[in-house]
Amino acid sequence: MSSRSLLVVLALLVPARARGDDDATARAKAFYDEANKHYDLREYKEAIDGFKKAFDLLPDAEFLFDIAQAYRQIRDCENASAFYRTYLRERPNADNRGKVEKFIVEMDDCAKQDEAIREEERQRKLREQVKIAPAQQPPRRDHTLRDASLVTLGVGIVAMGFAAYFSIDGANQQGTIQAMCKLGCEAVQVAGFDQTGKSDNTNAAISYVVGGVALAAGGGILLWTTLHRDDHITVAPAPGGAAVSARWSF
Numbered sequence: 425m426s427s428r429s430l431l432v433v434l435a436l437l438v439p440a441r442a443r444g445d446d447d448a449t450a451r452a453k454a455f456y457d458e459a460n461k462h463y464d465l466r467e468y469k470e471a472i473d474g475f476k477k478a479f480d481l482l483p484d485a486e487f488l489f490d491i492a493q494a495y496r497q498i499r500d501c502e503n504a505s506a507f508y509r510t511y512l513r514e515r516p517n518a519d520n521r522g523k524v525e526k527f528i529v530e531m532d533d534c535a536k537q538d539e540a541i542r543e544e545e546r547q548r549k550l551r552e553q554v555k556i557a558p559a560q561q562p563p564r565r566d567h568t569l570r571d572a573s574l575v576t577l578g579v580g581i582v583a584m585g586f587a588a589y590f591s592i593d594g595a596n597q598q599g600t601i602q603a604m605c606k607l608g609c610e611a612v613q614v615a616g617f618d619q620t621g622k623s624d625n626t627n628a629a630i631s632y633v634v635g636g637v638a639l640a641a642g643g644g645i646l647l648w649t650t651l652h653r654d655d656h657i658t659v660a661p662a663p664g665g666a667a668v669s670a671r672w673s674f
Contacts, residue, residue: 452482485514501534573645580638587631590624597621
């Protein structure tokens, strides 16, 4: 961090009267020095907080680079990429532009990998929620069918809950994009939010379909149980859901 330290310290040593606020300059330097210590101790979250406070008092582009570096160290790839881009926007002729552009490529790839992992985890949890347990075979078949209907209804309710969650999260992602782009933005800056929003919308649609089918099936099975107590109906798990077979006499 020696080259960054030199650049920022030189900026902070500009005469206070030329900056118009010697107190703000001194406080910014204090925040920077403290953040630098945290960075050297690998306390990156504390370093980020200090660099941001320094930037609030003294908007020097070097602080943006420091913030991006700290985010990269904790593998917050999305934030690291965003701050690297902001740094280059504020300082397009930076001497380390080539190095920063390389960091941006690395962080974008990292962000895509992290999103893929998060998406896989969401899908795994969704599959666990909609999975129907194998039907038991209690002495009374009407109890088996009734229990199966209640389980199916429960699955439908849970799926609808997930659908609502994904719908709300998708709307929030869209709102975030709109807020970020009020004054203009680049597609790469909102790509992560856009991808998450699309995934949420897809998951919401799947959950609504699963929930609707489960509620309809559960209600139908429950009604059938009431009307045909002596009939023999079996519910068994099957790929992608459950299979229902029935045998009755007239």
